[in-house]
Each structure stands twice: as C-alpha cells, then as structure tokens.
Amino acid sequence: MSIASRERRALADLLLERGPDAPTLCEGWTTKDLAVHLVVREYRPDAAAGMVVPRLAGHLDEVSRQVAARGYADAVRLFRAGPPRWSPMALLDPVVNLAENIIHHEDVRRAGAAGSGGEGSGVDAVPPRDLPQRTRDAVWRVVRLAAPVFLSTADARVTLRRADPGRGPATRTAGRSGAADTVTVSGDAVELLLWLYGRDGAAQVVVDGPVERATRTAI
Known part of the structure; x- marks a missing residue:
C-alpha cells in the first residue's frame, strides 16, 4: 500500500470516528463538508474546477449538494475507495493526494485545539502524530x-x-x-x-x- 493510500485510510477512519458534525481547521467547514469536498475533487473534476474558476462555482455548489444528499457515510466510503482510474487525481495520487490527506487529517485532529496566537499554538493539546x-x-x-x-x-x-x-x-x-x-x-x-x-x-x-x-x- 502506498503512503498516500495509508494516509487516505487513516483520514477515512478519523472522519468516521468524529462523525459528520465535528469541527475542522477549514474555516466554516464541518467534517461532513470536508468529506464532500474530498469526494468532489476526486470523482467530479468538472465540478472541482469551480474551486479555482469563479464562473463554475455554481456548478460546484450543486454537485456538492448532490454528494451531501447521499449521506456522510457514503461520502467517506467513496473517499476511502480512492479516485477512479479515469480521474486526474489518480495520476497525481502519490504527491497531490499525499499532501491533501495529511493536511486534512490534521485539520480534523487539531480542530478546536489550534489557538489564534500564531505559530505553535495548540502544541500541548494535540501532539504531532508519530509517523514513519x-x-x-x-x-x-x-x-x-x-x-x-x-x-x-x-x-x-x-x-x-x-x-x-x-x-x-x-x-x-x-x-x-x-x-x-x-x-x-x-x-x-x-x-x-x-x-x-x-x-x-x-x-x-x-x-x-x-x-x-x-x-x-x-x-
């Protein structure tokens, strides 16, 4: 199993453990919002383009609503399975998704502990993971x-x-x-x-x- 895949599995486990209403470090997002984002960027590149192209933002919002309507557990299941072979994210998995999965894992782990005092806030509350x-x-x-x-x-x-x-x-x-x-x-x-x-x-x-x-x- 690749490093990116291991981190994907760890993040999926954490999302299920925390449930759909837990906070994240992504401003305004709960874990459900994060799970929807992860699915859209890997399964719907046509909608994911709305993350960077303003005129496609409406399409992104609509597709995100459709994914959310299928339920939190289904979103986490799709994310755990990884991007389909035809998805651009499948090719970029070793680099782009490694960073994405690790960062969002910490977005969930450290939410609520990270202070507003700048670099190093939240150190005592959530120590770094002991990664290989x-x-x-x-x-x-x-x-x-x-x-x-x-x-x-x-x-x-x-x-x-x-x-x-x-x-x-x-x-x-x-x-x-x-x-x-x-x-x-x-x-x-x-x-x-x-x-x-x-x-x-x-x-x-x-x-x-x-x-x-x-x-x-x-x-």
Whole structure:
C-alpha cells in the first residue's frame, strides 16, 4: 500500500470516528463538508474546477449538494475507495493526494485545539502524530516541490528548515530572490507542510524573521 493510500485510510477512519458534525481547521467547514469536498475533487473534476474558476462555482455548489444528499457515510466510503482510474487525481495520487490527506487529517485532529496566537499554538493539546520516517521523507519531498509555488508572492527570502528527529537538518529556500528580508521557518516535515498550506495556528514551527512578509499563495 502506498503512503498516500495509508494516509487516505487513516483520514477515512478519523472522519468516521468524529462523525459528520465535528469541527475542522477549514474555516466554516464541518467534517461532513470536508468529506464532500474530498469526494468532489476526486470523482467530479468538472465540478472541482469551480474551486479555482469563479464562473463554475455554481456548478460546484450543486454537485456538492448532490454528494451531501447521499449521506456522510457514503461520502467517506467513496473517499476511502480512492479516485477512479479515469480521474486526474489518480495520476497525481502519490504527491497531490499525499499532501491533501495529511493536511486534512490534521485539520480534523487539531480542530478546536489550534489557538489564534500564531505559530505553535495548540502544541500541548494535540501532539504531532508519530509517523514513519518514510512518510516524513515523502512529505519533505512534497514541501520541496511546493515551496516555490506557495511562496511565489512572498516579499522575503524564505528558508524552510527541516528538523525531524533522527534526521539531520535540511533546507529549502524560496520566495523573492534578492529580498532584503529573510525568514526561516523550522520544524519537522509535516509541520512545515501545514505552515506552507496556511495552517499557521496549528503548525508547530519556529519562525525567525518578519513572518508577515512570508505570504503564501492559496491554490
């Protein structure tokens, strides 16, 4: 079983454990909303396009209502099964869905514990999962690939410094080349992934420098 598939199964189990009305770190979404989102992006690419194309937003809303009407358990079942072979997400599963599944797992795990005090909030309430080294290495590869995209609007040179237990430090630098300001964000691979994807209140990282200049692009 691939790492992405294991994380998919873990997220599906957690969604069933928490039920349809639990909070998530996705603003305004319950676990039911999240489950519907996960199904639509993998099974209905025609509707998922509405996540980035405003004129298709109405179609996205309608398809989401249809998926929601089938019930929470059915949505989780479809998500657990994975994208059909014809879905673009099936080809992107090892990278895109690995990040998606890990991030949304933490969206559910840490909801309600992440404070508003910035980086590192909620540390005591929800400790990081003890993931295999192979999984953390795969996440770090995603971070390295994603950093130039997500930090393309940063008004600083941003260095992501990996500090996993049992691994020597590794870095990935992105952002505006030649910028006067520099920002260093340190943490293990999963925490850096969460920070890169905008989960500032939940990511357990240490930031050195003017973090307000390390803007990230939402995609």
